[in-house]
Amino acid sequence: MTSLTARLATGPGRSIAWRLTLLLTLLLTIAAAGTVVAALSYGQTAATRAFDRLLTGAALQIAERISVVEGETVIDIPLSAFGLLSLASEDRIFYRIIGPEGQTLTGDETFPLPEVSARNDGPLLYDTAFSGEAVRAISMQRFLAERAVRGPITVIVAQTLRARSELASEIVARAVIGVVVAGGVTLALALLAMHLALSPLRRIERAILARDPKDLTPFSTTTPREVEALVAAINRFMARLDRRVGAMQDFVADAAHQMRTPITALRAQTELAMEEDDPHKLKTLQRRIRDRAIGVSRLTDQLLSHALVTHRADSATLEQIDLRRVAVEAEREARRTGGAEGIELDLPADPVMVEGDAFSLREAARNLVTNALAHGKRPVRLRVSVTGDGRALIAAHDQGDGMSAAQLDRIGERFARDASNPQSAGLGLAIVAEVAGFHQGSIRTATMPGEGFEVGIELPLAEALPTGNPGEDAA
Amino acid sequence: MTRSLIPLAVISFLLLQASGSAEAAETITRFEARAAQSGELVIASVTDLDFMRPLIAAFQELNPGISVTYIEDTSNSLDASVSSACADRGFFADLVISSSIAQQVRLVNGGCAREIGSPVVSNLPDWARWRGELIGLTYEPAVMVYNKAAFSENGPPRSRFDLIDLMRQSGDLNGRIATYDIEESGVGYLFAFQDSAEASTWGRLIEGFGRNSVATFCCSSEVIDRVADGRAYIGYNVLGSYAQSRADKDPRIGVVLPTDYTLVLARAGYIPREARNAVAARLFLELALSPRGRTILDGETHLLTPLSGPAALAGSGGEEEPAFRPIPLTPALLVSLDRAKRAQFLSQWRKSVTPPTP
Numbered sequence: 001m002t003s004l005t006a007r008l009a010t011g012p013g014r015s016i017a018w019r020l021t022l023l024l025t026l027l028l029t030i031a032a033a034g035t036v037v038a039a040l041s042y043g044q045t046a047a048t049r050a051f052d053r054l055l056t057g058a059a060l061q062i063a064e065r066i067s068v069v070e071g072e073t074v075i076d077i078p079l080s081a082f083g084l085l086s087l088a089s090e091d092r093i094f095y096r097i098i099g100p101e102g103q104t105l106t107g108d109e110t111f112p113l114p115e116v117s118a119r120n121d122g123p124l125l126y127d128t129a130f131s132g133e134a135v136r137a138i139s140m141q142r143f144l145a146e147r148a149v150r151g152p153i154t155v156i157v158a159q160t161l162r163a164r165s166e167l168a169s170e171i172v173a174r175a176v177i178g179v180v181v182a183g184g185v186t187l188a189l190a191l192l193a194m195h196l197a198l199s200p201l202r203r204i205e206r207a208i209l210a211r212d213p214k215d216l217t218p219f220s221t222t223t224p225r226e227v228e229a230l231v232a233a234i235n236r237f238m239a240r241l242d243r244r245v246g247a248m249q250d251f252v253a254d255a256a257h258q259m260r261t262p263i264t265a266l267r268a269q270t271e272l273a274m275e276e277d278d279p280h281k282l283k284t285l286q287r288r289i290r291d292r293a294i295g296v297s298r299l300t301d302q303l304l305s306h307a308l309v310t311h312r313a314d315s316a317t318l319e320q321i322d323l324r325r326v327a328v329e330a331e332r333e334a335r336r337t338g339g340a341e342g343i344e345l346d347l348p349a350d351p352v353m354v355e356g357d358a359f360s361l362r363e364a365a366r367n368l369v370t371n372a373l374a375h376g377k378r379p380v381r382l383r384v385s386v387t388g389d390g391r392a393l394i395a396a397h398d399q400g401d402g403m404s405a406a407q408l409d410r411i412g413e414r415f416a417r418d419a420s421n422p423q424s425a426g427l428g429l430a431i432v433a434e435v436a437g438f439h440q441g442s443i444r445t446a447t448m449p450g451e452g453f454e455v456g457i458e459l460p461l462a463e464a465l466p467t468g469n470p471g472e473d474a475a
Numbered sequence: 476m477t478r479s480l481i482p483l484a485v486i487s488f489l490l491l492q493a494s495g496s497a498e499a500a501e502t503i504t505r506f507e508a509r510a511a512q513s514g515e516l517v518i519a520s521v522t523d524l525d526f527m528r529p530l531i532a533a534f535q536e537l538n539p540g541i542s543v544t545y546i547e548d549t550s551n552s553l554d555a556s557v558s559s560a561c562a563d564r565g566f567f568a569d570l571v572i573s574s575s576i577a578q579q580v581r582l583v584n585g586g587c588a589r590e591i592g593s594p595v596v597s598n599l600p601d602w603a604r605w606r607g608e609l610i611g612l613t614y615e616p617a618v619m620v621y622n623k624a625a626f627s628e629n630g631p632p633r634s635r636f637d638l639i640d641l642m643r644q645s646g647d648l649n650g651r652i653a654t655y656d657i658e659e660s661g662v663g664y665l666f667a668f669q670d671s672a673e674a675s676t677w678g679r680l681i682e683g684f685g686r687n688s689v690a691t692f693c694c695s696s697e698v699i700d701r702v703a704d705g706r707a708y709i710g711y712n713v714l715g716s717y718a719q720s721r722a723d724k725d726p727r728i729g730v731v732l733p734t735d736y737t738l739v740l741a742r743a744g745y746i747p748r749e750a751r752n753a754v755a756a757r758l759f760l761e762l763a764l765s766p767r768g769r770t771i772l773d774g775e776t777h778l779l780t781p782l783s784g785p786a787a788l789a790g791s792g793g794e795e796e797p798a799f800r801p802i803p804l805t806p807a808l809l810v811s812l813d814r815a816k817r818a819q820f821l822s823q824w825r826k827s828v829t830p831p832t833p
Contacts, residue, residue, distance in 0.1 A: 074815070075815040075816070076815070076819060077815070078810075079672055079807055079810050081810075082805075082806055082809060082810050083805075083807050085807075086806055090605070091606075091806075092584045092585075093806040097815075105815065106813050106814045131585055133586065
């Protein structure tokens with residue numbers, strides 16, 4: 001048994017088919033064994049009953065031929081009684097007939113009597129042994145009520161068990177053959193059914209194997225319900241992989257393109273500077289080189305940030321976070337990277353909880369601020385609030401004129417840069433849009449004539465969470 | 476080069492058996508081994524030795540190292556000896572062959588035999604074997620023998636009906652009918668009992684026997700002797716093997732297979748539980764039923780075998796084919812041995828056969 005369990009656990013490939021085969025075989029074997037045991041008992045009973053009838057018949061025939069003639073008990077054993085018993089052709093026959101006083105009238109004087117003496121109300125069948133063999137015997141009484149002879153005459157007829165056991169074993173043998181055949185057929189059918197039932201798995205396996213390594217489209221194979229979840233998981237996984245691969249390819253393409261232009265310009269300006277003798281012009285060139293370098297640095301920063309945000313959109317686990325904390329951290333970050341003087345924080349007194357990725361939200365907030373600093377008019381205010389319709393808002397506000405209608409249309413697109421500003425990489429709001437997207441949020445802009453421009457992300461508020469210790473709630 | 480069979484030592488002696496009123500003759504003949512003796516086979520039988528000699532010779536030819544001791548006795552005496560040996564779990568013989576098949580069945584039923592364990596057993600027809608322990612070795616019809624001179628005019632009776640009519644119609648057969656003494660002879664009793672079970676002719680037959688003062692004898696040979704010398708005209712229920720082999724030599728007698736039905740007896744043999752040389756006994760039985768044994772038994776002894784008998788007897792009954800009724804070796808034969816049944820049967824026989832004392 002241990003080996004079976006072990007093989008079940010570690011059998012070839014631990015395949016479902018292998019397990020099912022083993023279990024089915026085991027179950028069928030148990031069922032077959034049970035049937036055989038039942039057949040054994042049934043065979044014994046049936047054989048015993050059949051041959052007990054012969055015994056009873058023979059005893060009845062003998063008892064019927066007991067009579068009293070001229071004051072003497074006459075026992076005229078009919079040939080037919082023994083003919084009947086001879087139907088069990090290979091069995092030895094014994095008989096004994098006992099008179100009212102207990103004297104043996106004829107037959108085997110030593111044949112054992114039943115333990116309980118047979119009563120008048122019927123024959124008594126019993127098992128005993130005689131002449132070195134087990135025998136089945138019947139004891140039957142006939143009452144004589146004649147003037148000369150009065151009392152019970154006991155007729156005992158017995159037979160050895162050869163025919164009985166032959167019949168029993170024949171019944172059992174047939175049952176066993178039947179069970180074995182039925183078991184074999186059942187197993188074969190079960191294996192066939194299993195083969196058919198498991199064929200979708202093989203189909204999926206073949207589909208996966210046959211697939212082009214670059215093909216990441218979802219499987220369209222029809223699948224049984226049991227493996228739908230599995231296929232769906234595979235499809236989800238592949239979609240994520242597809243997105244990831246796509247994003248990476250985009251990133252690499254974008255990065256290559258975006259980096260090449262300013263770096264080429266930088267190199268050209270550097271070369272110009274090397275040939276320039278006029279200190280005044282040189283100074284101008286140096287300033288331009290510095291601006292360009294800042295631009296490249298920002299671009300690199302934003303490209304990496306965008307890549308990180310895109311990556312996290314697929315993999316980060318969302319958690320409960322307070323938007324106020326995000327704002328504080330974003331402000332501190334912006335201040336650290338420089339050029340962020342004059343940022344104000346406008347935070348409510350209560351926490352504004354959302355479900356999201358802290359890093360991504362912080363990057364979004366930082367980009368909002370940086371964007372406002374770059375394109376808007378100071379002072380810049382980073383504001384967190386809860387809107388009238390119950391959504392969380394984090395937004396950067398500046399005193400500028402905001403965006404043109406054309407710019408608003410393209411908001412969130414990558415490299416929608418302001419051509420006049422070499423420091424703009426055009427990625428800031430793209431990152432913001434990306435973050436908003438994977439938080440089920442949206443970009444919100446508001447142009448307030450005379451009061452400046454505001455752009456931010458609107459997010460769903462987190463479900464109200466039980467505050468404090470959950471244990472107290474339970475109590 | 477067939478050497479004439481001369482037993483190296485033939486010990487024959489008579490034993491007066493104390494038990495029972497009947498005098499029993501037990502003859503023991505010993506056939507020494509033809510080569511260095513490696514074993515002994517003791518056969519106890521009621522068959523006349525002369526009938527068994529050729530078979531024993533063939534056996535020793537095949538098994539020269541085995542000496543054969545042949546004990547011949549009457550059926551009842553043999554049955555008594557074998558029964559008491561069986562009851563005491565003592566040795567009496569390695570092989571018991573008797574024509575008194577009811578007694579043989581009783582011994583086997585009493586657990587005195589052992590399984591023969593030979594393929595020859597299953598070759599036999601069902602009626603000639605029981606439990607794989609008792610097998611029929613011969614195929615001997617119960618026949619009527621007649622004195623040819625006495626029936627020269629009208630021919631002998633062909634059936635029991637003819638015999639009954641003959642006994643009724645004339646007094647010619649008075650005192651001229653011989654048959655077994657069924658109280659004395661096991662075979663006689665068996666034939667009579669089977670007759671009574673077989674057909675209603677039995678009652679009329681014994682009535683006729685009584686009216687014609689039937690003479691009864693212990694053995695087939697005595698009946699045949701009487702018929703041969705004319706003291707009796709007809710012998711009823713004589714063993715066909717004896718009758719036919721006598722008729723072969725003696726032109727005075729003829730044999731009739733009754734056409735209404737002809738009982739057939741198969742001498743039955745079994746190997747006793749206490750046999751010392753069961754292997755030799757089995758070899759002997761196998762030889763008896765082998766092609767060679769069949770040739771011997773089908774020969775001048777006319778014992779035949781259950782395998783060859785039906786074919787050998789076919790056509791011997793003249794124009795009307797007799798209906799052969801082999802007596803099956805089954806426990807039903809025990810009924811004939813039942814004390815009460817036997818007492819009734821014999822008393823009925825006596826009443827009919829013994830002429831009422833005036």
